[in-house]
Amino acid sequence: MAGRRGVWSIGAVGLGLLLPLAGCGGPPADSARTEVQHLLDRRSAALLGHDETAYEATGTAAQYTRLRALPLAGWSYRVTDVRRTASGATADADLSYRVAGYDRAPVDARRTLTLGRTADGKWYVTADKPAGQAGQQLWDQGPVTAVKGTHSLVLGTGRTAAALRAYARLADRAVPAVSRAWGTDWSRHVVVLVPRSLQGMAGLLGSPASNYRGIAAVTTGEAGGSGRAPADRVVVNPEAYAILGDLGKQVVLTHETTHVATRAHTTAATPLWLSEGYADWIGYLGTGRTPTEAAPELTRAVQDGRPPSALPADKDFGFTSEPAELAQAYEGGWLACRMIADHWGTARLDAFYRAVGAHDRRAGAVEDALRKVLGTTPEAFTGQWRAYLRAQLSRTE
CATH class of the missing domain: 3.10.450.50 (Nuclear Transport Factor 2; Chain: A,)
Structure with missing residues (x-):
């Protein structure tokens, strides 16, 4: 293996033995x-x-x-x-x-x-x-078709250019929507991969297809934004994506585009309730969707007298989780970010996200950002979030 030379040294006898060997036995x-x-x-x-x-x-x-x-x-x-x-x-x-x-x-x-x-x-x-x-690369699954949008590049296999243009139109709307909320300190373009099937999505991600059944899309990339990583890829599950309505498709691509935009400020210190909740917060902006409409599983739990006692843990976001539990985790994160925007303002939400990600490890990151940016404590914040859930989800809209 190149780079391992010099691990041990050759003495005069060793060198004498080595020289003749170079001239015999072929190349x-x-x-x-x-x-x-x-x-x-x-x-x-x-x-x-x-x-x-x-x-x-x-x-x-x-x-x-x-x-x-x-x-x-x-x-x-x-x-x-x-x-x-x-x-x-x-x-x-x-x-x-x-x-x-x-x-x-x-x-x-x-x-x-x-x-x-x-x-x-x-x-x-x-x-x-x-x-x-x-994992596979897209071309391992067949000829690649490319469609370039104003802010996007959509690459697909087994798809017509016309079908891929529909993804490009949604991505082109997502990019400026994310920039309006997050700012423009990111690449402001997105690469979307559309494989032929769920199995194709799993092949690109190097994981079993069962991990992504019911997941419309995921974003791959390097957390922390070293500047050395390539552009993130939004990988679509065409089977789950196809059953969404027009609004749902737009929310999904705006959510994933938010992950691309925030990648440099999303680190090991960032809990998933914040990164996923913030992506959903931007995804739902301007859609007119009410909390009970956008958070049906959590609404059901609250109205049945089973409200969560704590913010979602990272493990709650596992793709292998029960669908209802996974949905509740995403909905809980979204409502936490929505609450911050409602009570402290969108600028504070943005600052809070960046402050958490600025830490080099998870321990103390959220606590420090809550104190410095929002002027509260984890206990008070959790209590306020639980009260917000009851206020937003107990009523019929």
């Missing part, structure tokens, strides 16, 4: 790795140069067909291992790529390539797939 052990690296360098250059003929000269062109619509600013492999097989070789490589105009830094993906060899000893690619335990 150096890593010659195949070097040759494969050169092959993948040529393949990458052909893809970026839109030279299908040159790409085909390096092996299968199936990936080129799937990728040709993707606007790429960068594409490169770093070969990490080559293992010879009876028919050729298998190579492990780290792929780095950037979507033009959207990714601030390369997206990294681990890949496993299958290689054949011609009669005159030249390598060629026969397959390029995700490495074991690595």
Whole structure:
């Protein structure tokens, strides 16, 4: 493995033994790795140069067909291992790529390539797939169709351009809506991935499909905003998304876009009730939805005399939670943020979110922000939230 040289030193005797070995037994052990690296360098250059003929000269062109619509600013492999097989070789490589105009830094993906060899000893690619335990990339599921909106890029498989334009229109409305509430200190654009099915969504996220059944969309990205991470991806579950009405679809994409906007200020210190509640708060702004309409599960619990005793814990937001419990967690977070906006104002809500995320760890972050920004304590805040739930959800609207 490159980088491990020098772990132990070679004395005069060791060096004398090493020199003759370099001249016998054929080429150096890593010659195949070097040759494969050169092959993948040529393949990458052909893809970026839109030279299908040159790409085909390096092996299968199936990936080129799937990728040709993707606007790429960068594409490169770093070969990490080559293992010879009876028919050729298998190579492990780290792929780095950037979507033009959207990714601030390369997206990294681990890949496993299958290689054949011609009669005159030249390598060629026969397959390029995700490495074991690595999630799929969208093009692994079929040819990518790309639709560019004013503030969005929607990438889909198994979808017509017309169908993807509907997502772009919603995303284009979401971006300025989020900027009006949160501010403009973010990229102000969003990348939306629309796979063919729930199974496709799970493949992109590298998790079982059962984790996302009933979840309309999720946002991937790096918490804390180091500036090195690429643009977040909003990954849609087309099956759950399809059953939503027009308003529900807009709320979902605005919610996910809020996660993109707030990513730099969302850290390990930020509890999920705040990050998810704030995203829902922006998602519902201007929709006219009342608390009882937007929080039906929590309304039922309050009206049945079963109000929550504490703000939702992170575990309550697990995708494997019972649907009613998961809904109550999201609704409780939303109403906590709505209460802050109602009682302290939207500017204080914004400041509170940023103040919590400014801490480097969870312990004390919310308590400190409650004291400094809202002038209250966790106990008083929780009591006020419970009273707010009763006031907002006990009445019939």
